[in-house]
Amino acid sequence: MDYPVGNGSAAGETAEGPTVVFLGPTLPIAEAQAVLKAIYLHPAAQGDVVLAAHAFRPRAMVLIDGQFEDRPGVRHKEILWAMAQGITMIGAASMGALRAAELREFGMIGVGAVYRWFRRWALAPDDAVAVQSAPAEFGFFPLTDAMIDLQATFSRLMRDKMISPEERRALTLTARKMNFRDRTLKAVLCEAGWGDDVLDKFRDRIVRQKQRDALEALEIAPRLIGSAPRSLDWVWCATNTFIRDIEAGGIDPDLLKTYSRYCNLS
Structure with a gap:
């Protein structure tokens, strides 16, 4: 499959920033680091995309794994917010593949067979990529298939x-x-x-398709930065629900107002 090719940097504030990767049970971090030099964070949950964007000012984020039990899952709206700031959002393998399929029309880039499966079967069950894993101190080692x-x-x-x-x-x-x-x-x-x-x-x-997709995403991420699968004609706006989600994640909503692309319809 051909992917859009960017110029190696995102626009605006994130042009020189690092790449952030949300990774957990899908792939051992040592294998990931051997493929892509990046900032590796725990699986993403509600509010983590906003926090990572504020802390690291990345030019790109690769969403592979996400949380969904102890904490609410990463919200679509915060991914859209990140893209509105000029951050290239790439999804693959697990939660990332699901979110990329759901947000493809808005410019999130999906990579791999799992992403294509979710894109083709819009009503496919979310638990198709879910696994039970060990806690963070054990590296989120997968306990199930x-x-x-x-x-x-x-x-x-x-x-x-x-x-x-x-x-x-x-x-x-x-x-x-x-x-x-x-x-x-x-x-x-x-x-x-x-x-x-x-x-x-x-x-x-056994076929480790999720691992294959994660490695593919990490390998091609540098050339996807600054690209999008289609021209974007949407405007990001902060809704009341989004603000409540931000507050629930322990984030001060006023933090968002420091960014140039902020529209509040509430």
């Missing part, structure tokens, strides 16, 4: 003639019925009646 990775794995096994089309459908259905907090390859095989003897053989064939 994402549905999107399991689907890709079952398709690969079928193509390699290790399972039949009927078995692929049965395994996929079994996985879909499970809560994402319990969804692992081992649990799916057990629930579907498969023996332990196939687990190691199948585990060696």
Whole structure:
């Protein structure tokens, strides 16, 4: 797939800033740092995009992982606010792929197969990319497998003639019925009646599509900075709901008024 190519910098205040990456269980940080020199932050939650923009004045943000249980998920409106400040917003692999598909028409750039899947299937379940992970002090190590990775794995096994089309459908259905907090390859095989003897053989064939997409996004991020998939004709405005979300995230709304692109319709 061809991506828009920017000039290596965003407009205005962010022209010389760093790139910020929100990363968690999708990819080990050491692997990410080997691909892209950036500021790496925890998975994004409500208000984190605004806080990161204010703290680092980045020229770009790459949203890969997001929080959605202990804290509310990152809001669409704050991503739009960041783009209005001239920050290139790139999404991939997990929460980033979902938000990029939802905000594509506004200029957020999506990368990878998971993004394209969400873009094609607008009503696809959000939990297809969700995983249970260890806490921050353990590097957000993933404890379960994402549905999107399991689907890709079952398709690969079928193509390699290790399972039949009927078995692929049965395994996929079994996985879909499970809560994402319990969804692992081992649990799916057990629930579907498969023996332990196939687990190691199948585990060696698992497809880590989310990791692939994250690495792709990090690799091409520098040439996406300052670009957008279409000309933008929208104006960002602060709504009452957005202000309440900012306050709920512990952020002083007056902070936003220090930025040049601020419109309050309330």
